[in-house]
Amino acid sequence: MKAKQIQENLGFNFLRLSICVVICALIIILYDIVSKGIGVINWKFLTSMPKNGMTEGGILPAIVGTILVTLITALLAIPLGMGCAVYLNEYAADSKLTRLIRMAIRNLSGVPSIVYGLFGVILFVQMMRLGTCVLSSGLTLGLMTLPWTITASEEALKNVPNSYRQGALALGATKWQSIKTNVLPYAVPGMLTGTILGLSRAAGETAPILFTGAAFFLPRLPGSLFDQFMALPYHLYVMSTQHHAISKVRPIAYGTALVLIALVFAMNLCAVIIRYRLRKARTE
Amino acid sequence: MSRHNNFKEKLIHGLFFFNGLLVILVLAGIFALLVANALPAFKEIRVGQFLFSAAWNPTATFTAPSYGILSMLVSTLMVSAGALIIAVPLGIAAAAYLSDVASKRVREIAKPIVEILAGVPSVIIGFLGIVLVGPIIARIFHLSNGLNALNGSILLAIMALPTIISLSEDALNGVPKSFQEASLALGATHWQTLVRVKIPAALSGIIAASMLGMGRAIGETMTVLMATGCAIAMPKSFLQSVQTMTATIAIELGEVPYNTTHYYALFGIGLVLFIITFIVNMISDIVLHRYQRVYK
Numbered sequence: 001m002k003a004k005q006i007q008e009n010l011g012f013n014f015l016r017l018s019i020c021v022v023i024c025a026l027i028i029i030l031y032d033i034v035s036k037g038i039g040v041i042n043w044k045f046l047t048s049m050p051k052n053g054m055t056e057g058g059i060l061p062a063i064v065g066t067i068l069v070t071l072i073t074a075l076l077a078i079p080l081g082m083g084c085a086v087y088l089n090e091y092a093a094d095s096k097l098t099r100l101i102r103m104a105i106r107n108l109s110g111v112p113s114i115v116y117g118l119f120g121v122i123l124f125v126q127m128m129r130l131g132t133c134v135l136s137s138g139l140t141l142g143l144m145t146l147p148w149t150i151t152a153s154e155e156a157l158k159n160v161p162n163s164y165r166q167g168a169l170a171l172g173a174t175k176w177q178s179i180k181t182n183v184l185p186y187a188v189p190g191m192l193t194g195t196i197l198g199l200s201r202a203a204g205e206t207a208p209i210l211f212t213g214a215a216f217f218l219p220r221l222p223g224s225l226f227d228q229f230m231a232l233p234y235h236l237y238v239m240s241t242q243h244h245a246i247s248k249v250r251p252i253a254y255g256t257a258l259v260l261i262a263l264v265f266a267m268n269l270c271a272v273i274i275r276y277r278l279r280k281a282r283t284e
Numbered sequence: 285m286s287r288h289n290n291f292k293e294k295l296i297h298g299l300f301f302f303n304g305l306l307v308i309l310v311l312a313g314i315f316a317l318l319v320a321n322a323l324p325a326f327k328e329i330r331v332g333q334f335l336f337s338a339a340w341n342p343t344a345t346f347t348a349p350s351y352g353i354l355s356m357l358v359s360t361l362m363v364s365a366g367a368l369i370i371a372v373p374l375g376i377a378a379a380a381y382l383s384d385v386a387s388k389r390v391r392e393i394a395k396p397i398v399e400i401l402a403g404v405p406s407v408i409i410g411f412l413g414i415v416l417v418g419p420i421i422a423r424i425f426h427l428s429n430g431l432n433a434l435n436g437s438i439l440l441a442i443m444a445l446p447t448i449i450s451l452s453e454d455a456l457n458g459v460p461k462s463f464q465e466a467s468l469a470l471g472a473t474h475w476q477t478l479v480r481v482k483i484p485a486a487l488s489g490i491i492a493a494s495m496l497g498m499g500r501a502i503g504e505t506m507t508v509l510m511a512t513g514c515a516i517a518m519p520k521s522f523l524q525s526v527q528t529m530t531a532t533i534a535i536e537l538g539e540v541p542y543n544t545t546h547y548y549a550l551f552g553i554g555l556v557l558f559i560i561t562f563i564v565n566m567i568s569d570i571v572l573h574r575y576q577r578v579y580k
Contacts, residue, residue: 007476018378019381119317237506
């Protein structure tokens with residue numbers, strides 16, 4: 001009996017240790033970036049152009065570029081993702097085609113981001129002749145975000161009780177009317193939660209924008225959607241590996257990393273707040 | 285109901301239907317465009333040479349250029365395998381802790397942390413590989429720099445962990461309560477129940493989770509691009525610099541002129557990458573569905 005207890009204690013402590021390792025990994029990541037990045041960040045760093053071959057100045061164009069490209073990603077991924085989720089959860093019968101669509105979604109979410117980049121180069125940059133620009137990058141990231149948006153939106157639709165739909169149908173509403181008035185209003189906050197999480201991942205992605213529009217150094221803001229742009233993740237990559245004076249620009253790299261991580265976490269926080277309010281509203 | 289209304293309903297149904305089809309179209313489109321852009325490369329390169337030769341030198345000026353991806357293929361598999369060796373045991377243990385041992389309060393703190401870890405952009409993990417993990421590896425093994433396969437494996441393990449933890453936890457939670465109760469009633473300890481009943485019962489879910497983690501590791505670009513040192517050579521040890529398939533595309537596509545053999549060969553690498561991750565995902569899918577069928 002005692003041997004058993006010792007074994008159990010040892011085992012559980014091993015499991016405890018494992019989760020501690022995972023938590024430590026995150027703490028180390030955050031501590032390193034925040035402690036070394038915070039000293040660089042000030043109003044000037046956030047609002048001025050890079051200067052002297054990027055060894056001085058700020059990162060304004062990278063911040064604006066990332067936000068702009070994420071907006072385009074959202075414009076493509078939100079309506080298409082929600083539409084596909086509505087089709088799958090409200091309209092589709094359990095047919096071979098539906099199963100094929102679901103299989104495609106799971107596979108799309110596993111396609112490597114660099115392959116999306118290659119796809120974007122051929123489809124948007126070359127075939128559609130958009131060139132390397134904000135729009136091409138945004139559309140590429142939008143396609144990459146699509147499977148995440150769909151999965152999250154469907155999850156939200158599944159949470160709407162069936163009685164809501166039946167109630168509307170029983171009163172003589174058509175299918176679309178019941179979806180519009182009795183399903184979507186309750187599902188949209190949940191859909192947004194998952195979508196914002198997907199967008200935050202897109203905002204931090206580098207591989208898909210490498211060849212579709214991100215610029216190495218461009219000390220001005222993009223004037224139109226057909227301009228090249230600087231982006232935070234690509235800027236961090238450049239500052240940490242491609243720059244000719246890497247040790248000199250290391251503080252700027254840390255600053256960029258901190259701004260990027262703050263942006264991504266701020267988006268995550270938005271999603272968490274929406275989810276929290278939603279749960280609260282449901283329990284009340 | 286008016287005819288007008290009926291028409292509108294059908295139209296809306298049709299629109300959503302096409303929206304659903306779009307996903308298949310995108311997946312098929314990615315495959316078709318990759319194939320179309322990879323094929324011209326094989327006018328000049330033999331397929332066998334492309335896959336099984338380790339000599340990659342597309343810009344050779346005095347000799348004929350060579351396009352063999354074997355060393356990158358091996359590098360990719362090696363770095364991913366290293367990542368899995370670290371991440372799978374750690375991930376399963378962490379998942380077991382969350383599902384079986386942790387109190388409700390601990391779980392409510394630990395689960396968001398795992399989610400936050402999943403949200404850290406890959407370029408930031410790669411950056412830490414350069415400034416943090418690299419120097420530590422260099423000091424431990426007395427190397428001039430720590431940018432090597434081991435570094436890549438450690439970083440990819442961190443990136444694969446959230447996927448493995450949350451999906452394994454789902455699998456463990458999906459094991460019917462009666463299994464656990466039966467085991468405890470027979471006098472087994474909590475630990476014995478976990479190791480000999482719950483984990484074996486959830487094994488297919490755990491395997492599927494690990495496969496998905498592997499798919500992510502194989503396809504990951506920025507982390508390996510920044511942390512593995514990027515030297516094309518047949519890897520002999522984990523302490524050597526390697527260059528994966530994703531890194532090669534990322535480095536060379538920006539510099540090569542459109543519509544040359546080199547350019548098409550890079551799409552060939554993309555196609556190989558797509559096929560490998562597709563197969564890994566399909567296997568994980570099949571394993572997962574078999575598991576769901578057992579307990580229904």
